Every structure is written in C-alpha cells, then in structure tokens.
Amino acid sequence: MEIKYQLDPKKWIDNYADQLYAFCQTRINSSNISEDLVQETFLSAWKAKETYKADASEKNWLFAICKNKIIDHYRKNHGNFISRENDITDTYFNSEEHWTAEKEPNDWGINGIAHVEKKEFYQVLAKCKQKLKELQQQVFVLKYIEDFDSDQICKILGITSSNYWVLIHRAKLQLRSCLEKNWIGI
C-alpha cells in the first residue's frame, strides 16, 4: 500500500524551524539571512500546500523548498564578487611554487584521521568554513555538501570554469590549514 503523507502547517515552526535554520547556517554565513530564508521557506510552502503531492514526507518537502531558496540566494548574488585571487600574496607556495615552511601539510597521524569524525571536529570545520570568502564558501558548499559538479556550479554562480578551479583550490588550501591549526594541533 502506498503511504500518503499529510501537512500540518500549525506545527511547522515547532517541528522544523531549528532544523531548517541549521541547514541554512551550514550554507550561509549570516544568521539574519538564514532566518529570512527559513521564513520564506514556510511562506512558500504555505502558499504551495494545495499542490503538495503527498509523495514526499512533509519534512523532505520543506527541506527541498529551503534548498531551492538557498540556491536562489546564491544566484542572486552572483557576479558581485569575482575575487582576484592572483592579486593576493601567496602564503602557501613560494616563488618556485613549493610549499612554504609555514603552510606545508603536517602529518595528522592515525589519531588525526580517526578523530576527524568527532563532534568537536565538525565545530572546528564549521568555523573554518565561515572564514572562507563568501564565493569560496558557496563553491565548497555546492560541491561537497550539495554534490553538484563543477559545470552546474559555474552556471549557478555565474563564474567561469577557471574561476571555479581557482576558488576550490583556495578553499581547500585554507580549510586544510585552518583545521590543522585549530584541531589537529590540539
């Protein structure tokens, strides 16, 4: 027998506001924008409730709407901040394009990798991710959290593929270095 789901808008805020907010905060740096996106999610859902097909659970349906809101938000901002990565002094590599002593990757050891699944690790990762520039962060989120490929991400953000590869390279360098400093070193 097919399971039919139902909507219960009166309970939406109590049941899902915090989860949707956490979902947004993982993808957006500003708590104000996250709150507004959750509000927009509930309003759009409320307006669309007649079209709800009951083939997805209420929760999955709300999260799908929220995810679209986030991607729309990314789209709206695009073109505002193509960063000129090459203008920034490169602290990771020297003039021969070798790792600098300051930024070269250290051995995280068996413990480093094993501890990477722990709760505290995610908090450090979240903090390090917040330190990325907005566009670097969006590229990282779309690639590793939303699982889009580079071509799709370029379309969403309105960037060229060479912009993309530089941004993802920089994001990984910065995240790795930040994690090493703030987590592995403990």
Place this chain on the structure above:
Amino acid sequence: MISCKEATYLVSLKEENKLSTFKSLKLKLHLAICILCKRFKLQTEHFCKISNHLENHSIDTMSIEKKIEIKKIISELSGY
C-alpha cells in the same frame, strides 16, 4: 615535473575526471614522490567527504523572536 602549487590544483580536476591522460600521469608521478602533496590530497579528500554531515552537528538554533514572528504570519494567513 609539475610544481606543488599545480599538483594541489590538479587534484580537484582529477576528482571530476577532467585531466588528460598526460596531465593525470604527471600528477600521479608528483604525488608518488611528494609527501606534502600526498598529505594534502588525503587530508582534503577526507574532510570534503564528511562535510555533508555538517548540518547534523550544528548547534545553532533560531531565535525565539523570529519563531514567534513566523508563527504570527502563518496564523494570519491561515485565518486562525
């Protein structure tokens, strides 16, 4: 021989199979002899792979004020 800067850049392209056989081979060779870039590759692969669990570990919650505001809007719309 490619540089460390190029090798770490190419690692992301390799992930999406966007490297020519020649470039791919150059990367493989670099990683075979450069422990630092090898570490970069393993460590970044590892934390990128588990990043999709970030929201499950989030301790952020929405402010009470905002929740009340949204509740009010929804109940006005619903007429109850």
